[in-house]
Structure formats: C-alpha cells, structure tokens
Amino acid sequence: MKLWRHFHYPKVLALTAAMLLPLAAQDEKFGTLVDQALTAMNAGNWEKSLALNNEVLARYGEGKPLQRFGPQFGAIYYRKGLCEMKLGKWDEAMLSFEICYRDFPNSMGTDAKPNHFHKLALLKWGEAAMGDHQWELALQKFRKFTQERDRAKDHFHQGLYYINCAVCYAKLGDIPMAIEHLEIALKNRSTFKIPDEAIITAFEALTTASIVQGNEQALLDCIRKNRDDLMVAPALMQRYSQVFLKLAGDAMAAEMPRAALAIYPFVPDTASAIEDALAHPGSRTDQDIAEMRNELTSGNSPEIIKLTATAYLHEKTGNLKDAIAAYQQLETHYPHALNREANLYHLIRLLSHNPSAGDIEKLQESFIKSFPSSIYLLEIQATRND
Numbered sequence: 001m002k003l004w005r006h007f008h009y010p011k012v013l014a015l016t017a018a019m020l021l022p023l024a025a026q027d028e029k030f031g032t033l034v035d036q037a038l039t040a041m042n043a044g045n046w047e048k049s050l051a052l053n054n055e056v057l058a059r060y061g062e063g064k065p066l067q068r069f070g071p072q073f074g075a076i077y078y079r080k081g082l083c084e085m086k087l088g089k090w091d092e093a094m095l096s097f098e099i100c101y102r103d104f105p106n107s108m109g110t111d112a113k114p115n116h117f118h119k120l121a122l123l124k125w126g127e128a129a130m131g132d133h134q135w136e137l138a139l140q141k142f143r144k145f146t147q148e149r150d151r152a153k154d155h156f157h158q159g160l161y162y163i164n165c166a167v168c169y170a171k172l173g174d175i176p177m178a179i180e181h182l183e184i185a186l187k188n189r190s191t192f193k194i195p196d197e198a199i200i201t202a203f204e205a206l207t208t209a210s211i212v213q214g215n216e217q218a219l220l221d222c223i224r225k226n227r228d229d230l231m232v233a234p235a236l237m238q239r240y241s242q243v244f245l246k247l248a249g250d251a252m253a254a255e256m257p258r259a260a261l262a263i264y265p266f267v268p269d270t271a272s273a274i275e276d277a278l279a280h281p282g283s284r285t286d287q288d289i290a291e292m293r294n295e296l297t298s299g300n301s302p303e304i305i306k307l308t309a310t311a312y313l314h315e316k317t318g319n320l321k322d323a324i325a326a327y328q329q330l331e332t333h334y335p336h337a338l339n340r341e342a343n344l345y346h347l348i349r350l351l352s353h354n355p356s357a358g359d360i361e362k363l364q365e366s367f368i369k370s371f372p373s374s375i376y377l378l379e380i381q382a383t384r385n386d
Contacts, residue, residue, distance in 0.1 A: 030060060034076070041079060050083035066104055071115035074104025078117035081124055090132035097125035119149045123156055130164060135171040138164070159185055159192025163202045170205035175218050178206045182222070186229040196232050200240050203230060207247045207263065216256045223262045230266070235283045237266065238273035238292065241302040248309065257313045267306045270296045299338035304330065308339060311346065324350050331363070341367075345376040352383040 037052035056076050065073045081096030100121040106114045126141030142165055149156075166181035182202045185194055210219035223230070231237065244266040251260035274292050277284040284292075295301050311326035327347035330337060337343060344367050351360040364384045368377065 030056065033059070037079065041083065046083045046086040050080060050087065053080040053083060070112040071104045071106050071118065072113035074100040074115035074121070075117055077104070078115075078121055078124070081121070081128065085124070085128050085131065088131065090128050093128035094125055094132065097121040097128060101125065116153075119145060119154045120156065122148065123161070127164065130168065133171075135168040139168045139172075142168075157192070159188065159194035160198055162188075162192075163194065163198045166202040167205045170202070170209040173209055173213060175206070175210055175213065175215055178202075178209065179218065179222050182206060183226060186226050189229060196236050196239075199230065199232075200243060204243055204247060207259075208250070211247075211250050211254045211256060211259070214254065214256070216251075216259045219256075219259050220262055233276050233280070233283065234268040234273040235277035235280060237268045238270065238284075238302075241267050245302060245305055248306075252309065252313065257317050261310060261313050261317075264306045264310050267302050269303055270301055297336070299336050299340075301334075304334050304337045304339075307334070308337075308343060311343070315346075315350070320350060320354060324354065341371050341374055341376070344370075345374070345380065348380055348383060 033052055033056045037049045037056065040046075040049035040052060053076055057080070060069070061073075061076070077096045077100040081093045081100065084090075084093035084096060098121075100115070100117055101119075104115045104118065106112075106118050122141050122145035126138040126145065129135075129138035129141060142161065145154075162181045162185040166178045166185065169175075169181060170178035185192065185199070185202065188194075189199070206222065207219060210216065244263055248260045248263040248267075251257075251263060270292055274289060274296065277289050277292070307326050307330050311323045311330070314320070314323035314326060324347065327343055327350065330343045331340070331347055334340075344363065348360060348363050348367060351363065360383070364380055367374070367380050368384075371377065374380070
C-alpha cells in the first residue's frame, strides 16, 4: 500500500482563472487553459490536466513569470505537481513543488496576488519524496513546512501528516520516532478523521522495521498500549487480513514469536466480518461479502492459518494449554481445513501428555478413520495403546 498516492488536495485548489484576473485579462487563452486544467483535475483526469498545465507553462512560463504575473503564477506549478504525483511521476512532482516554493514566494508587497500554495508546496514536496522512497528528504520538507506555514491559512490533513512522518521514521529505522508519530495519530484518530488504510500503512511500516532490527520489545509495547486504537470494525479489518498474516509470518521467520502472537489477533474472524458487513450496509460491497463467504468455506481461510500458526507458536513458547485450545478450535470449527491431518495429529500428540485436557480416545478414532494411510498412523496407534 502506498498511502501517498491517495492524498486529496486541499479545497483551496478551487482557484479559478477568474481569481487570476490580471493574467486572464491579458490573454483570454490563458484563462481558458487554466479553467480547463482545473476542471480536468477536479474530474480526476490527471493526464489531461497535466497536459493543460504544461501548455500554460510553455506559453506563459518563459522569461520572468514572477515579475510578469506575480507570486500567483506558482499555483500552476503546484497543480502540475499534484497531477504528477497522481501519475507516479515523483521526480517531476518534486521539481514542480520546488519551483512553486522557490520561485514564487509571497514577498512582492500587498498589491501582488499571492501564491496560496507557497508553503503547502513544501508539504507536497515531502509527499512526492515519499513516493520516490526518499524518506529523509520527505522529513526535511515536512519539518520545514511546519516551521514556515501560516497556521491560519495553510490547511492540511494533520492526521495523514503524522502518519506520513511515522512511515518515514520507520523506513529510516527510527522506531521510537515512528511510534511517537503513530501514537499522535491514533490518539486523535476521530478528530483527524484518519482513514483506516493510513493507520494500517504506518503500522505495517513500523512492524517491518521492528522485525528487521529485531526490536521485538518496542513493537510489543506499542501494540499493548495502542491495540484498541489500532482495531477497526471486523468488516473493515478483514480487508487487511493478508497484511497482518504476512507481518505475523515475517515475525515468525525472524524468531520473534511473541510479536507474531501479538499480531495474529488483528486477523478477524471471517464469520464476524460477514455479520458486521451485513449489519452495516455500504461498509463492504456485495462482491466483497460473496468472497468472504467463499473464504469461510475454504480449507485455508485466514482464521485457519491464524489458528494453526498460533497453536505452533504457543507450543514453541511453552504454552501448551493455549496450543491445545487452538488445535481443539481447529478440529471443532474447521474440520474442512486442508491441514486437518497435521492439526489433529498435533492435538492428539499434545493431549497424550495432558490427558485431562480433552477426550483423546474419540480424537484417535476419528484420526484413524479419516486418515487410514497417514504417515502419523503408527504414532497415533501407539498413543492409543499407551
């Protein structure tokens, strides 16, 4: 997921050619091009808007546009940069925002029409740098923006700002700063109206960085402190099941079992996700619900993967009680699991050392009946004879 591809530009973008009266009055074609570019942008037609902005710059951007038109001309470069970001043209976008900020400052007196995007260009410059994976550069521009912005006029999405900083710090391996910015976002999640995808993006970056550094404790502390804020409704959480399964799997591979056990609970139960989706029309599409139903009956659903992994991890960490409970849940609720043979074998194996934890004889009979050619058969028969 690349959150910075999906940022919404501020409402102040509704700056039409009519607001650039000195320019539009000089050349009718100029006003037409500016309005057409803005119309295309508002319609999400980024290629067309970019082409029109480039045409404006080709016609009117040569020479000394600041002296000819004033700081307001920087808006053309700002919009051009937004289009380039949407199209994944990160280098070009960074240059456009740089020109908007560098070449069109609001320092020509009160009579000059201002560049409404002068400081905001720094913020977008940083976002474009993120798209190009230039994390340190992005943070530099974010910090400069917060230092210079006009608090009364430069409106921006504060939640996504903190999320982006968290991602950048995580990518740079600065776990404490990544956690600090993520927690600011989480504490103000409702006020900032942060989209779920943004939270998951930052958490994914933080988790990956923690695994790479082997910093299991920092990740555990962050999850324990913020688990409730990291959670969303099951129907929405289900969208990210594969993300959490991968993160937990990466933690297992890195020999971080406690971290994996802390991540797996983020994978929601599919039945609960379906129920939640039906109770909240519009939260998921009909196709999403149909896919979840198919997933529920499959032999390798996310909850089956989660339970199998957690059973293994509990045993690995010496928690045999919870390991047995996970295998019992698999046998009771997911008899169609593709790996039922191995799961049932492990359940019987663990119960043979803890006979009070379950009815082992019925499980042994079920195993022999269901898997008469199993490689585990002799061992199961041996436990039966003990």
